[in-house]
Amino acid sequence: MKKTRIPAAFLVAAVVSISACGNTSVPVNTVNSVDDLKGKTIGTQLGTTGYILAGDIEGAKVEGYNKGADAIQALKQAKNDAVIIDMETAKAFVSKNSDLKILDEPFDNEEYSICYRIGDDELGKKLNEALAAIKADGTLDGIISHWIGDDADHASYVADSSITRTGTLTMATNAEFPPYESMENNEIVGIDVDMMRAICDKLGMELTIENMAFDSIITAVTSGKADVGVAGMSVTEDRLKNVNFTDGYATSMQAIVVRAK
Amino acid sequence: MNLLEQNNEFLQKLYDTFIYDNRYMYLVNGLKTTLVITLFAVMLGMVIGFLVAIVRATHDKTGKLKILNFFAKIYLTVIRGTPVMVQLLIIYYVIFASVRIDKVLVGVLAFGINSGAYVAEIVRSGIMSVDGGQFEAGASLGLSYTRTMTYIILPQAFKNVLPALANECIVLLKETSVAGYIALEDLTKGGDIIRSVTYEAFLPLIAVALIYLIIVVGLSALVGKLERRLKKSDRG
Numbered sequence: 001m002k003k004t005r006i007p008a009a010f011l012v013a014a015v016v017s018i019s020a021c022g023n024t025s026v027p028v029n030t031v032n033s034v035d036d037l038k039g040k041t042i043g044t045q046l047g048t049t050g051y052i053l054a055g056d057i058e059g060a061k062v063e064g065y066n067k068g069a070d071a072i073q074a075l076k077q078a079k080n081d082a083v084i085i086d087m088e089t090a091k092a093f094v095s096k097n098s099d100l101k102i103l104d105e106p107f108d109n110e111e112y113s114i115c116y117r118i119g120d121d122e123l124g125k126k127l128n129e130a131l132a133a134i135k136a137d138g139t140l141d142g143i144i145s146h147w148i149g150d151d152a153d154h155a156s157y158v159a160d161s162s163i164t165r166t167g168t169l170t171m172a173t174n175a176e177f178p179p180y181e182s183m184e185n186n187e188i189v190g191i192d193v194d195m196m197r198a199i200c201d202k203l204g205m206e207l208t209i210e211n212m213a214f215d216s217i218i219t220a221v222t223s224g225k226a227d228v229g230v231a232g233m234s235v236t237e238d239r240l241k242n243v244n245f246t247d248g249y250a251t252s253m254q255a256i257v258v259r260a261k
Numbered sequence: 262m263n264l265l266e267q268n269n270e271f272l273q274k275l276y277d278t279f280i281y282d283n284r285y286m287y288l289v290n291g292l293k294t295t296l297v298i299t300l301f302a303v304m305l306g307m308v309i310g311f312l313v314a315i316v317r318a319t320h321d322k323t324g325k326l327k328i329l330n331f332f333a334k335i336y337l338t339v340i341r342g343t344p345v346m347v348q349l350l351i352i353y354y355v356i357f358a359s360v361r362i363d364k365v366l367v368g369v370l371a372f373g374i375n376s377g378a379y380v381a382e383i384v385r386s387g388i389m390s391v392d393g394g395q396f397e398a399g400a401s402l403g404l405s406y407t408r409t410m411t412y413i414i415l416p417q418a419f420k421n422v423l424p425a426l427a428n429e430c431i432v433l434l435k436e437t438s439v440a441g442y443i444a445l446e447d448l449t450k451g452g453d454i455i456r457s458v459t460y461e462a463f464l465p466l467i468a469v470a471l472i473y474l475i476i477v478v479g480l481s482a483l484v485g486k487l488e489r490r491l492k493k494s495d496r497g
Binding site: 027041 | 277354358359360361362441442443444446450453454456457458459460461462
């Protein structure tokens with residue numbers, strides 16, 4: 001037994017010394033406006049609007065991480081100069097990282113929609129009707145107020161248990177995108193999830209959630225692995241070639257996140 | 262839908278995936294990155310591997326180099342006991358925290374250090390497979406341990422383990438496909454980038470798979486050739 005104890009001690013020592021080097025100071029922020037982004041290294045999540053927008057910036061080197069959180073982590077460590085990501089998500093990240101801030105100058109507005117398979121017009125019609133219904137009776141606004149704003153209490157929507165449900169609706173999402181969807185207590189929660197539960201109440205269907213990488217969602221929908229993609233997804237020309245979108249359910253804009261100092 | 266329409270649709274997808282916006286360049290540049298990482302990681306892995314193997318084999322044969330052997334053992338345990346992707350993330354986010362470091366270098370270090378552990382065990386097994394009598398023969402000719410090792414044992418060991426070493430290179434080439442996790446644009450990530458703009462999974466993934474396959478088949482053929490050449494000396 002003694003023999004294993006010595007390597008273990010060395011291992012602990014190595015880990016401690018490695019983590020000690022993690023605390024060195026990071027270079028100062030150099031991005032204070034949209035114009036400053038030119039020629040900089042910009043972190044984004046692959047497949048998001050931010051990735052597309054960053055690609056249009058002159059001379060910028062765009063990094064496409066698998067997760068928004070990885071791009072933010074890299075920003076904190078000065079591996080890039082700025083991160084372009086959706087505003088509400090940016091706020092959620094910045095509230096947890098005092099060394100980051102959001103630039104006042106945002107990018108363009110966009111509207112989030114639910115995507116579904118091209119040709120699945122019946123589902124599209126039902127989704128739009130249900131969406132209109134939860135907008136009209138205030139359910140959607142109620143859900144959003146639980147997740148965005150000063151009074152956000154992160155209380156999930158409670159599905160109506162009196163409804164008899166026939167069939168399931170499978171929703172593909174990427175639970176790395178607070179407040180629209182993220183993991184809390186090992187459950188996928190957020191505006192999109194609650195909204196889909198409310199929609200399923202209207203449709204009389206059971207909701208199942210598939211968590212995957214953001215850039216796999218549309219493929220999952222086109223290949224029939226999921227019925228709908230709901231992941232704070234805005235309508236773009238490229239996406240329209242492959243899926244249909246419902247009416248919008250929320251507006252968001254792209255934010256530029258930089259180091260606070 | 263008739264055949265012509267289907268054909269047109271496929272051609273359109275082919276165009277969208279590879280030609281439009283010069284998207285094939287994602288694959289070309291990604292392939293370059295993958296090859297660079299693999300080449301340098303293999304070189305680093307071989308250097309580390311041979312050194313560690315010699316330390317371990319010397320300890321096994323003579324009982325010397327106790328401290329070095331101890332560190333070599335820790336290295337082997339840690340590296341072989343953890344997934345290469347976690348090692349890559351640790352090197353990028355923990356060891357090089359707060360440093361803007363070239364990602365290709367991170368890749369070379371991560372995959373090289375990882376490969377070194379496997380190479381070490383392969384080479385050690387090669388050294389141990391050389392008959393003990395060869396050491397005695399060296400000693401009786403008045404050669405020192407080092408000379409016996411370099412001129413008699415290692416050449417034979419190298420020949421014995423060549424197929425396993427080549428296989429390690431091939432494995433390494435394929436393992437570099439997780440490099441995309443640190444937003445390093447290698448071949449797999451190149452395909453992923455195309456997939457993220459076209460939302461079409463089939464063509465980019467098949468293209469990426471084919472490119473890996475072609476390289477691996479090519480490498481295997483080269484190794485076969487080398488093995489046959491080395492075999493010639495067996496008859497002497």
